[in-house]
Amino acid sequence: MLATATKPLNAYDVALENFDLAANALGLDDSIRARIKYPERILCVSVPVRMDTGKVVRFEGYRVQHSTQRGPAKGGIRFHPNVTMDEVKALATWMTWKCAVVNIPYGGGKGGVTCNPKELSMGELERLTRRYATSILPIIGPEKDIPAPDVYTTPQIMAWIMDTYSMNKGYPVHGVVTGKPLSIGGSLGRNEATARGVFYTTLSSCEHLSIPMAGARVVVQGFGNAGGIAAELFHGAGDKVLAVSDTSGCVFNANGLNIPAVVAYKARTGRLAGFPEATPITPAELLALECEILVPAALENAITEENAHAVHARIVSEAANGPVTPEADRILNQNGVFLIPDILCNAGGVTVSYFEWVQDENHLFWDEQDVNAKLEKIMKRSFADVLKIHLDKKVDMRLAANMLGVSRVAEACRVRGLYP
Numbered sequence: 001m002l003a004t005a006t007k008p009l010n011a012y013d014v015a016l017e018n019f020d021l022a023a024n025a026l027g028l029d030d031s032i033r034a035r036i037k038y039p040e041r042i043l044c045v046s047v048p049v050r051m052d053t054g055k056v057v058r059f060e061g062y063r064v065q066h067s068t069q070r071g072p073a074k075g076g077i078r079f080h081p082n083v084t085m086d087e088v089k090a091l092a093t094w095m096t097w098k099c100a101v102v103n104i105p106y107g108g109g110k111g112g113v114t115c116n117p118k119e120l121s122m123g124e125l126e127r128l129t130r131r132y133a134t135s136i137l138p139i140i141g142p143e144k145d146i147p148a149p150d151v152y153t154t155p156q157i158m159a160w161i162m163d164t165y166s167m168n169k170g171y172p173v174h175g176v177v178t179g180k181p182l183s184i185g186g187s188l189g190r191n192e193a194t195a196r197g198v199f200y201t202t203l204s205s206c207e208h209l210s211i212p213m214a215g216a217r218v219v220v221q222g223f224g225n226a227g228g229i230a231a232e233l234f235h236g237a238g239d240k241v242l243a244v245s246d247t248s249g250c251v252f253n254a255n256g257l258n259i260p261a262v263v264a265y266k267a268r269t270g271r272l273a274g275f276p277e278a279t280p281i282t283p284a285e286l287l288a289l290e291c292e293i294l295v296p297a298a299l300e301n302a303i304t305e306e307n308a309h310a311v312h313a314r315i316v317s318e319a320a321n322g323p324v325t326p327e328a329d330r331i332l333n334q335n336g337v338f339l340i341p342d343i344l345c346n347a348g349g350v351t352v353s354y355f356e357w358v359q360d361e362n363h364l365f366w367d368e369q370d371v372n373a374k375l376e377k378i379m380k381r382s383f384a385d386v387l388k389i390h391l392d393k394k395v396d397m398r399l400a401a402n403m404l405g406v407s408r409v410a411e412a413c414r415v416r417g418l419y420p
């Protein structure tokens, strides 16, 4: 409803274009390109679900393993009406480069079911999840492919997947999914990890650009796990969060929103629209607000060639995957906007998913301070790695991140002996 893109863009085309740009900049050998560019395995499944009415409805689901060169495939599962095979392929591809950018021992994967969870009862959602998990069961597992939450999937949904997998194996297998509830092997800090990563990389960007973080004006599109918690962290750091949005609407306060009150309002009503102490604005107005930090944290193609000129932010922190199209990238770049690319900015989620998997496999759990300290170290180091390429090679931040990710996967491929 609030999508700002008017021209539908295929996310997989964008992912392939990003890869080509990085491979060209690296002068990558054609044989290696052919090996690492495309998904290794794609599974499309039928998910029949008995609805509460007694009727059976068929949904379509996907699991894509883009790469296992550096370790098992890793990536979230999305339940959304707009899920397509190409979208899942794009998200899986980005996961490969993302895991390589933060240098964790994973490849890239992603899954999704084309459905609207908002229209399903709890029972229907559980049956859909268990059926989908059963259908992709042959290709997932702690050593093969480890799903996690993404848009409209939750720790409860991860618990059902873990339970379905474990029932089939005959023993509990905690490491098959991450983003689980704490009571079945989830990690402290996982729920906030994506937003924390966004926060740390934005902090590093402010330091690089000499923008004072305290008091910075922040705008957030999307108020779920990534955007909602990021808004809380920015608010907690003394920033002025001017506007936030979800599918119900956008709310704005020139003096800064009281984010804890916004969170409480959304928890009570299920929506942002109608929040008192704020003015409603349109999605286009939200993206055009003058601010230091703009955080797209909803879906792909939020900033396109049609609205990129209107962006008046110093920094765009891509909490969402693929929120800025390649053409919009060029416009933001020309206008001097500093972009923290998705495969760096939102990598905090998969980083703490990795910590969760390590803890599950070792049956030994860490304090939240340990998790957050390790996350901060990895995010700041990865930011510095990407920034160095940006400055040394004089390429934009997205290309720098893709060059780092692609070069690490190519190197893994080379040393495994597949290529000279």
Ligand code: NAD
Binding pocket: 001, 002, 003, 004, 149, 150, 151, 152, 153, 194, 221, 222, 223, 224, 225, 226, 227, 245, 246, 247, 248, 283, 297, 298, 299, 300, 319, 320, 321, 322, 346, 347, 349, 350
């Ligand atoms: P979520 O389901 O928790 O929240 C999504 C939010 O976006 C909701 O508030 C929804 O109302 C809002 N939204 C959807 N369409 C919108 C629109 N057109 N305009 C404004 N708001 C809209 O999902 P999430 O986990 O926060 O994921 C959001 C983005 O972050 C996705 O691109 C996802 O791939 C990415 N991401 C998430 C994680 C994670 O750990 N959850 C990790 C990395 C990246």
